[in-house]
Amino acid sequence: MNTQPLLVDGDWRLPLELIGAFRAENPTTGEPIGPAYPLCGAADVEAALRAAVAVADELAATPAERIADFLEAYAAAIEADAEALVELAHMETALPKHPRLAAVELPRATNQLRLAAKAVRSHAWTQPVIDTAAGIRAHRAPLSKPVLVFGPNNFPFAFNAIAGSDFASAIAARNPVIAKAHPSHPATSERLARSAFAALKQSGLPAATVQMLYHFDYTVGARLAGDARLGAIGFTGSRAGGLALKAAADAAGIPAYVELSSVNPVFLLPGALAERGTALAQEFFASCTMGSGQFCTNPGVVIVPHGDAGDAFVAEATAHFAAAAPGVLFSRGVLDHLQQGVATLRDAGAALLAGGKAGDPGYRYAPTLLSVDAEQFLREPSRLQTEAFGPVSLLVRVRDVSQMADVARAFEGNLTGTLYSAHDGADDVAWTTVAQALRPRVGRLIGNRMPTGVAVSPAMNHGGPYPSTGHPGFTAVGMPAAITRFTALHCYDNVPEHELPAELRDNNPGGVARLVDGVWRTDDLGPKEA
Structure with missing residues (x-):
């Protein structure tokens, strides 16, 4: 084959041990496309590992x-x-x-x-630390x-x-x-x-x-x-x-x-709903269906208070989901896992509000919205946090801010957690209550923005507690x-001194930022006192 x-x-070569072959598929049609690619065996893995091991020391010593x-x-x-x-x-x-x-x-x-x-x-990643009194120096290395x-x-x-x-x-x-x-x-x-x-x-x-x-x-x-x-x-x-x-x-x-995995809970505080519920419904729908929902930061669970404003939000969001065409998924495997996830949510007590069906041709699934009361969510927190990787989200209806905090404490670890609050400060106390419960359970706490964007920034945390x-x-x-x-x-x-890595020596010609005796410095170290 x-x-x-x-x-x-260092060579583009055919596999030593060809176990099988596969082709990519066009998700919009489900048909194979492009050439065949090898499913390789242990011999090729071993060859790659040996080659990498053989150059590891040389690469570690390579100039930056x-x-x-x-x-x-x-x-x-x-x-x-x-x-x-x-x-x-x-x-x-x-x-x-x-x-x-x-x-x-x-x-x-x-x-x-x-x-x-x-x-x-x-050399920012090396994080040099120097303790002149103890004569100890450290940094991160390959x-x-x-x-x-x-x-x-x-x-x-x-x-x-x-x-x-x-x-x-x-x-x-x-x-x-x-x-x-x-x-x-x-x-x-x-x-x-x-x-x-x-x-x-x-x-x-x-x-x-x-x-x-x-x-x-x-x-x-x-x-x-x-x-x-x-x-x-x-x-x-x-x-x-x-x-x-x-x-x-x-x-x-x-x-x-x-x-x-991550369901990235979004909490809609009461003042925010009353202030701009219609806009939040549109923002939520757009985020959930972006890229057919195939983001690890997709808003998979949204916590919504009962009451007129909450009911209006649910009605508006349901209308958006019901009117949307099925989104194209990456593969048959993604579709199968998504259907299993939705089935688990429904078996755990979630009611279907919109969607819930696969489409043709290819691998498609209708934008899907489900809902459950907080009491049921707190009885079945594990199953109702099942990740449905696709254009799917679960609404959790709560009676008040106190129950919002209870729901927050029931979440597993997530990549993100979001709180929407009123612009006039009406939700400030509620924010503190819910955020205190949510903060230890998410890697990134977000305010007034859906979680799907991940900026490439030195301050970004794209991680979180287990199982995210x-x-x-x-x-x-x-x-x-x-x-x-x-x-x-x-x-x-x-x-x-002469045996130390360059960024740990007294002289610092490159101006590397170093933590010297508890103070960040970029200058050379002076001569030691007698």
């Missing part, structure tokens, strides 16, 4: 300028190939070319690469091991295993990357990988710095995730898949940074914080 080649150890040069050259190559990339991604995902792919996501991907390069040049990156289906550029934030972060920390492409967009990933490899050769980095495999089965993936030669794993995808990989990694002591991610201490977006996931903390105790 003829398949597209893998990128392994060459790493930054690669990231910037890669960003430029993506921009130069933007038209072809956008066309491929559109065919494989059905995401709109304009503005989503061409004007939003592709620029976000190149911006991430350039922000990673900036962090590399400034893992000197490969990082395995799994890309999701919903961001073919900005989270692609070969181009997204996890990739950029791991490379910025000078670790080789083995990218596991998502089978929903293999041609897009292949084209990105070819640009990455060209930039790699241009910058003179080791050939096995960047490698890509398209797909392998669960057994091979679990074995790789649990291989002690790995330094870390970055994963965005389903809870079941992420937890299986994390279990294998945990058994081998490998850090696994997994983004799993594996643990609450990391972000998958925002440099330099995202880079620190793929680092080791190296401490130097009484080590001679």
Whole structure:
């Protein structure tokens, strides 16, 4: 069987062990498109892992300028190939070319690469700390091991295993990357990988710095995730898949940074509803159905007070959902899981207000709105927080602000939590009550804005308590914080000056920001007192 080649150890080659093959599908029709791609076996995974291990030390010692040069050259190559990339991604995902792919996501991907390069040049991710009295110095350093990156289906550029934030972060920390492409967009990933490899050769980095495999089965993936030669794993995808990989990694002591699932609760405080309920219904509908609801920050649960204003909001939102055409989903698998999620919500007591049906042709599902009283939600909090990945949301009707806080305390960990309040301050007390309950349960607390946007900012937290991610201490977006996931903390105790890494020495010609005796400084350290 003829398949597209893998990128392994500096060579585009056919698989050593071809287990099977697959093709991308056009989600709007359900029909296969493009060439066949290999489902590879253990021999190819082992070859990629050995090659990455062999260059890990060399890459860790590579000057920062060459790493930054690669990231910037890669960003430029993506921009130069933007038209072809956008066309491929559109065919494989059905995401709109304009503005989503061409004007939003592709620029976000190149911006991430350039922000990673900036962090590399400034050494910001190394976070140097110097204690002059104790003679101890520390910084973050490369893992000197490969990082395995799994890309999701919903961001073919900005989270692609070969181009997204996890990739950029791991490379910025000078670790080789083995990218596991998502089978929903293999041609897009292949084209990105070819640009990455060209930039790699241009910058003179080791050939096995960047490698890509398209797909392998669960057994091979679990074995790789649990291989002690790995330094870390970055994963965005389903809870079941992420937890299986994390279990294998945990058994081998490998850090696994997994983004799993989130329903991103939105609380509509009473004053906000009374002030602008009609506008909020439109804003909610637009957010829930954007990209057919296939965002990890989709507003999956909205908490709405009983009463005239709340009833009017529900009626307005229901009308929007009922009138909308079915949205195109990424794949048959997404459709199947979405239908299972809606069935779970209904079995747990949620009433269907609009939608709830698949459509034709291809993989489509009608925008769907469900509702449940707070009392039932509090009786079945686990099942009624089932993520329905698609244009689906659950309304939870509460009697007052106190019950809103009870509902907030019942939530599992989420990426985001949103509160809408009145502009005149009428909700200030309610905000405090609900926010105190919600804050420990979300990574990002949002005010008066739907959660679907994730800005690429150094202050962004795209993470949160379990089960939104594996643990609450990391972000998958925002440099330099995202880079620190793929680092080791190296401490130097009484080590001679000339043996220290450059950013820990007394002289600081690059002006790196360093925490010296509790104070951030960029200057040279003076001579030690006798």
